[in-house]
Amino acid sequence: MDSKIFNLKAKLELYKAMTNGGNFADCPVRDVIQGISGKWSSLLVMALAEKPYRFGELRRLVPDISQRMLTQTLYDLQRDGYVHREVFPTKPPSVEYSLTDLGRSMFLPLQQLVQWAELNHDAVRGARAAFDAAQG
Amino acid sequence: MDSKIFNLKAKLELYKAMTNGGNFADCPVRDVIQGISGKWSSLLVMALAEKPYRFGELRRLVPDISQRMLTQTLYDLQRDGYVHREVFPTKPPSVEYSLTDLGRSMFLPLQQLVQWAELNHDAVRGARAAFDAAQG
DNA sequence: AGTGCTGGTCTCTTTTTGAGACTACCAATC
């Protein structure tokens, strides 16, 4: 099989999936992608892929997130089914966040992207520096 | 080899990469991820993976992007080395945007994520509907 | 009685994004 043609077909299919065949207002793929492409979503999913964490632990783990955004991002991740929220009736009550099966399955491709970022951040930073040096 | 242990190690390594071992202020992986996790970045990369496009073509292709955000997202993608911008001296001058080698290499893991989204958007929408029905 | 820990919410300010008018140039049309 000609892998070039295969790749082009794959690209076109994915592009169509992402554009919903022209119906941009109601594209499920974009909807899903936007849900996980927020500023903090991927970082929290990466953290919870390691192990479950409590609210305060996550806050200390990611010191530059505001409490407000931590609440809201966890809420959104829970709403979309990536994260499970469990309240333990301790005093004071503690809340544990963990990945669901859906969250774990999404973690796999996300991992690929993070791996790519790890391998290529030098190239990206180099490109940025070169661009800025040329007074883009 | 125990694949469970391998996976845990992989997770921990990636989590460390994403948190830069505690140095959150200067983490190259988060820096790269945030550069491609904007609202329009992934969509434009997917479009340009199909073939090069001109500014106006992209604007018509993605009708719900504002001209301002199209300009800025393409600028950012160019600055980070994902996109090449070429001006042709026609009248009026036309500008073509295409993926660089770096952009194409980033497209591969991005593709995995979009594929996941395509396969799982029903689950996500279902989770969201169930959550909202429970008056979250 | 005061301090600290829990997981948040509320308000205010700053940043980011969106909507739409406006630019300059040229070609073809009316």
Add this chain to the structure above:
DNA sequence: GATTGGTAGTCTCAAAAAGAGACCAGCACT
């Protein structure tokens, strides 16, 4: 010759999202 249309943007102002920090209730410990 004036109008219209297409090129790739920029500029300004309004709306939405994000960040900073105060505040809350309840209980434990000192």
